[in-house]
Amino acid sequence: MSRFTTMCIAAGLAAAALVTAVPARAGYYIIRWDNTGVCQVWSEAFAFKPIQWPSGYKVVSHPVPTFNDAFTLQVRLRQQGRCTL
Incomplete structure (x- = not known):
């Protein structure tokens, strides 16, 4: 193999090792919509945030x-009266 090919393979293996070493950030949290009080489960895996129109939201x-x-946390918040649905 040529040196260039060997360097490319080594760089690819190093990049793959770095990607697997970084923990995935996939969690869930509850957001509460301002105008209705409805709580919703939202995933951090989504590449976008909820659209804040016609109402805003707050992470609770x-x-x-x-x-x-x-989901269990959402039900508990509903029982405490912090969420309407």
């Missing part, structure tokens, strides 16, 4: 690792 929880944890 810390990130949790699974959807089931987020």
